[in-house]
Structures are given as C-alpha cells and as structure tokens.
Amino acid sequence: MDIVIKLSQFLLSLSLLIILHELGHFIPAKLFKTRVEKFYLFFDVKYSLLKKKIGETEYGIGWLPLGGYVKISGMIDESMDKEQMALPPQPWEFRSKPAWQRLIIMLGGVTVNFILAFIIYIGMAFVYGDTYIANSDLKDGVWITNPVMEKIGIKTGDKIISIDGQKIENFDDDTNMKVIMAKEILIESNGQQKTIKMPTDFVDQLSKHEKGFLIDTRMPFVIGSIQDDSQNTSLKPKDLLVTLNGQEAKYYDQVKAILSANKGKTIQAVVLRDLKQTPITVKVSAKGTLGVVAGGLDIKSLEKLGYYKVSTKEYTFLESIPVGLAKGKDRLIGYGKQLKMIFNPETKAYKQVGGFAAIYNIFPSSWSWEAFWNITAILSIMLGVMNLLPIPALDGGHVMFLLYEIVSGKKPSDKFLENAQMVGFVLLIALLLFANGNDIYKAIMK
CATH class of the missing domain: 2.30.42.10 (PDZ domain)
Structure with a gap:
C-alpha cells in the first residue's frame, strides 16, 4: 500500500508539472497563430496509450513517463522532422514567426513552472501557515544525528546561531538545507561562540552515512x-x-x-x-x-510536556502573497546554489545527482497534501531551472539561439540547428543515464 501511495503522488505531481509546462508553450503558440500538431503527456515512442485529434492538434498520453512535449509545426525539436523542414516555410509555422514571438513561445514553459511554484507557496502560506520553534527556545541546543557533523565540530547540545552570517530565528525544515549549503556556521558550544568552516566536500561526506536530518530538536526517550x-x-x-x-x-x-x-x-x-x-x-x-x-511524540505532546513552545503563524490571503513570494524566491536561490555545487568538481556533489527513483523516494509513504504540494513546488522550480540551461534540445538552448538571432540579426541555419539538436539530445541522454545510474548504484550499495 505504501508503494501505491508514493507512486500515486509521484505520477500525479509529474503529470501536473508536465502538462502545465507544455501548456506554457502551447498557449502562446496558439495566440501567435502557430500550428501545434501534438500535445502529449509522456512520450509516445512507436505508439500511444490514448490519443484524440481535436482540430489541428492530436492530444494524447504516451507510454514512456520521461516527460512530455508539444510538436510545433516548423520547429527543429526532438521529433527531428527533416521532411517538414525541407519544404518551403508556411505562415502558420514556428520558423515563419518573428524572433520575439518565437522567444515568448520557448520561454512559456519555464515561465509557467516558476509561476506555479510561487502560486503553490502562496496557497500553502494561506492554508497551512507556518509552524516552527523559535531558535531561542532551544535552551538545551540541538540534536546532532549524523557523525559527519561531529567530525567538523558540531555536537549535540550546541546551539546554531547563524549560517553564512544570517541569524537563525526559527528552527524548521529549512534549517537542515541551509546547513548543507553553508560555507560557515556560527555556533555556541559550552557557552562559547565559535565559527565552523564547512568542508568543500561536505555533501560527499554526508553521502557515506545514513540519510535523514543532520540537525534535529532533542527528543525524550519514550x-x-x-x-x-x-x-x-x-x-x-x-x-x-x-x-x-x-x-x-x-x-x-x-x-x-x-x-x-x-x-x-x-x-x-x-x-x-x-x-x-x-x-x-x-x-x-x-x-x-x-x-x-x-x-x-508529536510536536503538540512535546509542547504539553514543556519541552518546546511551538508557534503557528496564520496569514490572511493578502498576507500570504508576500510570504509565498519570499519562500519561492528562497527556494529558487537555494536550488541555484545546489546546481553551483553540482557543477563544482571539488564538492563532489555530482555523486548525489539522482534520477526518477530519487524523485520518487522524496514523496512520503502516507498521503499528505501539504507534503505533496511542497514537493511539487520544489520540483516545478527544478524543472524550470533545468530547462533554462543553455543546452541544445532544452528550452534554454532554443532561447540561446533566439537571443543570438535578435542581437546579431542573423538566424542560424536549419542545418546548424539540426546538428545542435542532436548534440543536445546526446548530452541529455548522457545526463539521464548518469542520474539514473547513480540511483541504481546507490540501491545496490545500500
């Protein structure tokens, strides 16, 4: 049953993100009178699970759940339809539209991803509010649950004062991520403050030990x-x-x-x-x-026993807007920092890159709408950022060539774009194999 619940959340989140991303391309394409031949959830390699043609567009569900796509007439994309590109350009084709319209069409998907994430965070602030423990209320310090933390000099009973110069006001789920991304942490240990310099390969060190929280609130023995x-x-x-x-x-x-x-x-x-x-x-x-x-014990029971004071802040709809926007901004900046770590060989963070199994495993085994929407918002940001990478075959690759065209006034040849698309496709396959290969390796070594 746990597997069914996790898989249901995974597929629902993935489907929602794919459909909305592709709608981001579909809607401006239609507004600019560009023909969309296909709109698919998942890939229909050789055959489709479901399909129906409405007007000029075929809508369907493929059998390979690695993403989705819209096939826009006159565009060099993953379909590599060279026969169509060999014919004279038609007014309804992508290649016949002004560069600024093509740019809007290509940016539509990632724009929807970012907007979706911010809308989710605003909605979560309004519906759930914020639950936290004030950092000042952790009188007896924190609980260190990972030996790597002790190795670098942070032990149970220490208090986290600030991370990278930012004072920690509240202890919540974000605290652990801030620690992982930190360059230095100011702690109070035995009444003395000291700065801990985080090792460059901290993420790699963590991977060699059990997963879970690095820092947690100290709990009673029940x-x-x-x-x-x-x-x-x-x-x-x-x-x-x-x-x-x-x-x-x-x-x-x-x-x-x-x-x-x-x-x-x-x-x-x-x-x-x-x-x-x-x-x-x-x-x-x-x-x-x-x-x-x-x-x-749940957090409310701990509060009744006098261990912690739990604070819940509720927001009106108008108040939830700046709160949600701020949280979305923090998540976006945080993911940017993660990518920077991954592309820095010294951190060895690339070893932790995961594929579909890693995404599946972050969903809880019991249904929680709060957890579902939180994870979906994070994945939406990830999808938006990844698609903006300047790799041919990704939206970012198309945007890169369109910006070159707008600035220089010269459009890259169809042959060049076809070759670039093939290079990008090979890169994406390599990244996909690497990420999912990491999943398999971790599963074997576990």
Whole structure:
C-alpha cells in the first residue's frame, strides 16, 4: 500500500508539472497563430496509450513517463522532422514567426513552472501557515544525528546561531538545507561562540552515512513497545524516561550515553507514567540497551510536556502573497546554489545527482497534501531551472539561439540547428543515464 501511495503522488505531481509546462508553450503558440500538431503527456515512442485529434492538434498520453512535449509545426525539436523542414516555410509555422514571438513561445514553459511554484507557496502560506520553534527556545541546543557533523565540530547540545552570517530565528525544515549549503556556521558550544568552516566536500561526506536530518530538536526517550526477551517488565509502553542512575535523562541522547556507561548493571530509574513520576528498577543489557523499542511524540505532546513552545503563524490571503513570494524566491536561490555545487568538481556533489527513483523516494509513504504540494513546488522550480540551461534540445538552448538571432540579426541555419539538436539530445541522454545510474548504484550499495 505504501508503494501505491508514493507512486500515486509521484505520477500525479509529474503529470501536473508536465502538462502545465507544455501548456506554457502551447498557449502562446496558439495566440501567435502557430500550428501545434501534438500535445502529449509522456512520450509516445512507436505508439500511444490514448490519443484524440481535436482540430489541428492530436492530444494524447504516451507510454514512456520521461516527460512530455508539444510538436510545433516548423520547429527543429526532438521529433527531428527533416521532411517538414525541407519544404518551403508556411505562415502558420514556428520558423515563419518573428524572433520575439518565437522567444515568448520557448520561454512559456519555464515561465509557467516558476509561476506555479510561487502560486503553490502562496496557497500553502494561506492554508497551512507556518509552524516552527523559535531558535531561542532551544535552551538545551540541538540534536546532532549524523557523525559527519561531529567530525567538523558540531555536537549535540550546541546551539546554531547563524549560517553564512544570517541569524537563525526559527528552527524548521529549512534549517537542515541551509546547513548543507553553508560555507560557515556560527555556533555556541559550552557557552562559547565559535565559527565552523564547512568542508568543500561536505555533501560527499554526508553521502557515506545514513540519510535523514543532520540537525534535529532533542527528543525524550519514550517507550514504544517492550521486546519479548526484555528483562525490564517494569517498563510499560508510553513511559517517558526522566532520570537514570540518578542522572538527568531528559533527552534520548542522554539516555543512550547513560546506558552505554552502565552496561550489564541494574540501575534505578524514574519514568513519567500517566503524567506521574514513577520510580522503577531497570536492567541494562551487556550491549547498553533496555530491551525496548523507542517510540515518539508529536510536536503538540512535546509542547504539553514543556519541552518546546511551538508557534503557528496564520496569514490572511493578502498576507500570504508576500510570504509565498519570499519562500519561492528562497527556494529558487537555494536550488541555484545546489546546481553551483553540482557543477563544482571539488564538492563532489555530482555523486548525489539522482534520477526518477530519487524523485520518487522524496514523496512520503502516507498521503499528505501539504507534503505533496511542497514537493511539487520544489520540483516545478527544478524543472524550470533545468530547462533554462543553455543546452541544445532544452528550452534554454532554443532561447540561446533566439537571443543570438535578435542581437546579431542573423538566424542560424536549419542545418546548424539540426546538428545542435542532436548534440543536445546526446548530452541529455548522457545526463539521464548518469542520474539514473547513480540511483541504481546507490540501491545496490545500500
């Protein structure tokens, strides 16, 4: 069932992005009286799953879910229709239109992608608002869950003051991404502030360890269930550890450290049970465990227990507009920084480039509209930016040649454009193989 839910979200998001991107080309083409021969979701190599011709355009769904396309008459594109291009230009063809009209048609797809992302962020701000924990409320610092962070000098209990000179006001999902992209982080450790210089190959180092949050809020140790072979029958599900061996055990990381120091011993403990502190005796195994499966608490329960103060900011529709625009801008700048890292060999970030499997895996296994729209907005920005790259066969390649034509007044020959299209196609296939090859390699090595 989890696979069905993830796959449904993946295909719905992908289909939505493809259809709207291609509409971005289709609508201005129609406005400029340019004939559109095909409008397809997914590629119809050899055959289509569905197709219907309405007017001069054939609408359909292909069987290969690697994208989609509109086939515009008189345009050198992935169809490589040389026979049509050998005929005299017709007034309804793309090649017969002024350069500025052709430029608008080619920029239509990425324009829709960016507009869509901003609309989604505005809508999410209006519907969901912002939920966060003020960074100043993390009195006991953060929880470091990745050994790479400890290696560079940030440990559990430290406080994150600023990232690249920008003060961290709130702790939320964006914090981890800011850390990944950071050049330097100012922390407070044991009452002293110090600056951590991030290694150039930080992303590559992270890839060698388990995925997940690098930095998280410190959580209590809650008993989820008791293992069958456990010697600690005095423990019950939902118990929350308060002290162990006379030491404070407020957080999960403290519990693990105390248990590790008392392997094979019988020690005293205090648990919070039904909101009452209850003293018990527990046996620590030779491996430093209690024979239990740790559970978790939602953020509201943590707030009730006094661990954190959770803030939720709601916006009117008008207020949500600048909030959504600001979030969209931050995501766009953030993705630009990611691309810069990927194209910098020193970072080795190119090793983390993923294909369709990587995109599929970012969707949750339980349906969440909030998560779905957030991921779709990010993917829309990614699709827009990637399509703007000046690679022949991408929208950015066409735009590059059109700008050359507008500036120089000289139109590249059809033969040159055909050759450029082939080069671009080979580059795209190579990138596709590299990205999806990375997915396969990670799956094998996992």
